[in-house]
Each structure stands twice: as structure tokens, then as C-alpha cells.
Amino acid sequence: MKIRQIAVGAALPLCALAACSSNPGHATTPTGGPTAAVQSPANTGTAPDASTGAPTLDAASAAACQGKKIAYLTASISVPYWRSLAVGVDRVAKQAGATVTDYDSNLDSSTQLRNAQDAITAGVDAIIISPTDSTSAPVVLDAAKAAGVPVVIADVGTDSGDYVSFVQTDNVKGAAAAGDYLNQLLAAKDIKNAQIGMIAIEQTRQNGRNRTKGFTDAVEGAGHTVLPLLESKQYTRSEGMSLAQDLITGNPNMVALFTQHDEATLGALTALETANDLDKIILVGFDGSPDTLQAIEDGKVKGASMQQPVLMGNDAMVAVCQYLGGTAPDKAIYVPTIMVTTDNVASVKATVMDTVFATE
Numbered sequence: 001m002k003i004r005q006i007a008v009g010a011a012l013p014l015c016a017l018a019a020c021s022s023n024p025g026h027a028t029t030p031t032g033g034p035t036a037a038v039q040s041p042a043n044t045g046t047a048p049d050a051s052t053g054a055p056t057l058d059a060a061s062a063a064a065c066q067g068k069k070i071a072y073l074t075a076s077i078s079v080p081y082w083r084s085l086a087v088g089v090d091r092v093a094k095q096a097g098a099t100v101t102d103y104d105s106n107l108d109s110s111t112q113l114r115n116a117q118d119a120i121t122a123g124v125d126a127i128i129i130s131p132t133d134s135t136s137a138p139v140v141l142d143a144a145k146a147a148g149v150p151v152v153i154a155d156v157g158t159d160s161g162d163y164v165s166f167v168q169t170d171n172v173k174g175a176a177a178a179g180d181y182l183n184q185l186l187a188a189k190d191i192k193n194a195q196i197g198m199i200a201i202e203q204t205r206q207n208g209r210n211r212t213k214g215f216t217d218a219v220e221g222a223g224h225t226v227l228p229l230l231e232s233k234q235y236t237r238s239e240g241m242s243l244a245q246d247l248i249t250g251n252p253n254m255v256a257l258f259t260q261h262d263e264a265t266l267g268a269l270t271a272l273e274t275a276n277d278l279d280k281i282i283l284v285g286f287d288g289s290p291d292t293l294q295a296i297e298d299g300k301v302k303g304a305s306m307q308q309p310v311l312m313g314n315d316a317m318v319a320v321c322q323y324l325g326g327t328a329p330d331k332a333i334y335v336p337t338i339m340v341t342t343d344n345v346a347s348v349k350a351t352v353m354d355t356v357f358a359t360e
């Protein structure tokens with residue numbers, strides 16, 4: 001059995017890493033720093049292959065990763081998306097015999113930098129980072145470069161800096177798919193020149209800017225208007241509900257709403273139900289969680305362009321092993337989204353359960 005650890009850069013509520021986590025074996029410490037080692041069952045699966053969209057971990061790369069120490073600097077382990085990405089990293093690491101330590105940045109850039117410094121001091125062989133935002137990532141990349149530690153970026157992106165590979169959702173295409181689907185729904189209702197609201201992730205994030213562009217280009221190309229967006233800061237369901245309420249109240253002619261992350265989607269759903277506006281306003285989202293999937297099955301959310309964080313974690317760890325083995329991975333690796341709708345949810349559910357959200 002291989003060791004999997006979690007390191008916490010700042011104190012978090014117990015719910016963030018224990019009660020709310022899909023893996024009850026993980027523990028946290030209120031004072032920060034690595035937790036006691038937690039034994040994880042051996043992974044009996046096979047390496048990712050072309051059928052899943054993930055690269056194969058070849059024998060030479062796997063051998064290069066044997067016994068290596070890898071740090072995953074996650075933006076927030078309390079967010080299901082990042083937990084799923086960590087699962088993807090861990091699956092490949094276990095196959096290669098590497099040890100992964102997760103460092104929780106708790107959506108705070110200063111904590112993210114401290115985590116990077118702690119990982120470097122601990123002597124890690126490589127870092128995988130999901131930045132808290134694109135503007136704060138360069139300082140982490142600079143610190144790793146100075147220490148000679150290679151870095152693979154898994155989602156969000158960076159404004160500058162040196163890195164081995166950037167594994168990313170094709171956010172422009174994924175958001176455009178959501179926009180195209182919404183265009184179809186509006187056309188089916190013979191709605192022209194629609195006013196469409198948007199709850200975005202922070203536009204300081206490269207992926208946020210790309211989602212905004214992809215969606216806006218698609219719906220404006222069909223003759224609709226995107227209202228001034230509202231940005232998330234806390235990424236909570238209650239915040240999503242509040243932002244949606246503001247859009248509903250301030251825009252009585254709004255007929256559709258696009259949400260760029262799951263908690264905004266689910267918060268907006270509550271706001272629409274409370275206002276009795278589910279029949280009036282079409283809700284389409286981005287990301288992917290069990291609750292969003294259920295809402296689509298229930299017909300309340302019409303669709304969501306779902307990222308595949310498990311595959312992203314696979315790809316990031318494969319890129320690390322390739323680099324350590326002397327093979328240069330692709331500088332940019334794109335993972336497609338799955339457009340899940342009320343029409344196709346039954347046929348794609350099995351794939352979603354494996355690649356969008358997963359437990360260890």
C-alpha cells in the first residue's frame with residue numbers, strides 16, 4: 001500500500017476535509033502542516049488509455065516515477081471538483097509507485113505560496129498546481145524554478161512563468177457548447193433577441209475569461225444579448241443564490257441564465273424555484289457535480305457543460321512522469337467537456353460518474 005497525505009496550509013472547518021469529503025479516511029489538523037499518513041488501498045485499475053481521452057502511462061515513464069514524491073497544490077480540497085482532480089492524480093501516481101501529498105490552499109493565494117515553499121522544503125520531485133487564480137500563479141512558478149522543481153499546471157492557468165505542461169479544460173469550446181445548446185432551447189420556444197444573465201467565476205482566472213468568451217460568442221452570434229456578468233468570490237451555494245436573485249430582480253426581461261460553476265448553478269436553481277421562475281428562465285451551467293447531475297435528471301437544470309477533472313488529474317500526473325523520464329509532454333493538453341442535457345443524461349451518466357466526479 002502506498003501513502004497518501006493531505007497537507008493543510010491554513011486552518012479549515014472540519015467539514016471541509018472530513019464530513020464533506022467523499023473519502024472519510026482523510027483527516028485534517030487545525031494547526032496546519034501535513035497530517036498523519038493515511039493508508040490508501042492499492043489501485044487495481046489500468047492506466048488511462050485513448051478510450052478515455054487520457055494519455056497512456058508508458059513503462060519508462062512509470063519507472064521514472066517509482067518512489068518519487070509529488071506535491072499537488074489544490075485550490076481548495078473542500079470543493080468537489082478539486083477532490084475529483086486529486087483522485088485522478090492519485091490513480092496514476094499509485095500505478096507508478098509515487099507518493100502524492102495534497103496541499104490545500106483554501107482559495108487563498110498567500111496560502112498557496114506557503115504550500116509551495118513547504119513542498120519545496122520537503123524535497124518534492126515535482127509539483128502539480130491548480131492555482132487559486134492566474135495572477136498569483138507566477139510567484140509559485142518562480143519559486144519552483146529557482147529550486148529546480150518541475151511544475152505541471154492542472155486547470156485555471158497562469159498569466160506568466162515557466163512550467164512543464166498545462167492540462168486544461170477546453171473552456172472556450174465547452175462554454176460555447178453550453179451557449180449553442182441554449183440557443184437551441186430558445187429557438188424551440190421561438191424566443192429571439194433574448195436577454196441572458198451570467199454568473200461567472202472570477203475574471204482574474206484565465207479559465208473564467210475563456211468561459212465568458214466561449215459562451216458570449218455563441219449566444220451573441222445567434223442575436224441574443226448577455227447582460228453584465230456578476231462574478232463569484234466565495235463559490236458557495238448561498239452566494240450563487242444571492243447573485244441570481246440580483247439578476248432576477250434587476251432584469252425582469254431575462255429569459256435565460258448561464259452559471260460558470262456548480263455552486264452558482266445550484267444556488268441559482270434555489271433562487272428560481274423561490275421566485276417561481278423555473279418555467280420563465282432557462283438555467284444552463286458549467287462544471288459538474290452529483291447535485292447538478294440530479295437537477296438535470298429532474299429537468300430543473302436544462303444542461304451543463306461538464307468538465308472531466310478525473311481525466312485532468314490523470315493527464316497531469318502522466319505529464320509529470322513523462323518529464324521525469326526524460327520525455328517532454330505536450331505544453332498544452334486539452335480535456336474536452338461533456339455536454340449533459342435533459343435529453344442525453346441517461347446515456348452519458350456512466351461516463352460522468354467516472355470522469356467528472358469520483359471517489360477513491
